[in-house]
Amino acid sequence: MPCGGDADDxxxxxxxxxxxxxxxxxxxxxxxxxxxxxxxxxxxxxxxREHAAIGGRILRDASGPVGGRSYLSMGAEIAESHHExxxxxxxxxxxxxxxxxxxxxxxxxxxxxxxxLHRRPYKEAWEWAAVVDLIRAEAGRHFDPRVVDAxxxxxxxxxxxx
Numbered sequence: 001m002p003c004g005g006d007a008d009d010x011x012x013x014x015x016x017x018x019x020x021x022x023x024x025x026x027x028x029x030x031x032x033x034x035x036x037x038x039x040x041x042x043x044x045x046x047x048x049r050e051h052a053a054i055g056g057r058i059l060r061d062a063s064g065p066v067g068g069r070s071y072l073s074m075g076a077e078i079a080e081s082h083h084e085x086x087x088x089x090x091x092x093x094x095x096x097x098x099x100x101x102x103x104x105x106x107x108x109x110x111x112x113x114x115x116x117l118h119r120r121p122y123k124e125a126w127e128w129a130a131v132v133d134l135i136r137a138e139a140g141r142h143f144d145p146r147v148v149d150a151x152x153x154x155x156x157x158x159x160x161x162x
Contacts, residue, residue, distance in 0.1 A: 007102065014074045019107045021075035022082050025055025037121045049083070053092040056080025074103055082107040085142045097144075105144040109135060109151050112142070 007015075026034060029051050033044045040048055056079045063072035081095065081104025088096030100108075116131045126134075132155060139148040 010069065011074075011103070014069065014071050015078075015103055015106065017071040018074035018078055018103065019110065021055070021059060021071075022078045022107050022111060023051060023055065024058055024075070025051035025053070025079055027058075028054045035121055039122065049091050052080055052083045056092075077101045078103045078107045080104070082111055084108070086139075086144050087141045090142075100144070105147050109143050109147050112138075113151070 029048060033040065033048055036044065056076045059072050059076035059079055063070055063076055066072055078101070080092065081101050084090035084093065084095040084100045084104060085108075086097060086100070086105070088094050090100075113131055113135060116126045116134065117128065119125045132152065135143065135148055136152060139145040
């Protein structure tokens with residue numbers, strides 16, 4: 001079954017598994033930062049942001065022996081790009097628009113959706129409608145508007161469980 005759009009069947013086959021690796025770089029971040037119950041200070045935020053580049057390196061190194069397009073190579077792409085923002089204000093490279101890999105643009109939306117819907121040590125869970133409203137509002141700034149449109153269309157068909 002074709003996925004459609006810019007994604008071929010291989011892309012769709014890989015992204016599910018690869019997306020689970022998006023935060024692998026957090027293995028290099030101290031627990032005192034990862035588990036901090038309050039807001040991170042500027043120095044801690046710098047350290048936390050390193051996880052994207054670290055994850056990209058870990059997975060790129062791991063994918064080398066496999067060769068070709070694999071869940072590891074896509075995982076590297078996602079780990080390194082899921083905190084980039086569509087308007088170019090993200091990290092680690094300040095990529096913008098279509099310069100951000102499609103896999104990273106997709107996982108950026110899914111990651112924020114998941115993070116906001118669930119309680120974290122530093123915040124309570126948001127209501128589903130508020131999360132969807134924020135994602136819509138961030139189309140064109142934080143998120144690729146095409147990814148947001150596709151994501152919202154899926155949610156509207158299946159609700160919060162989609």
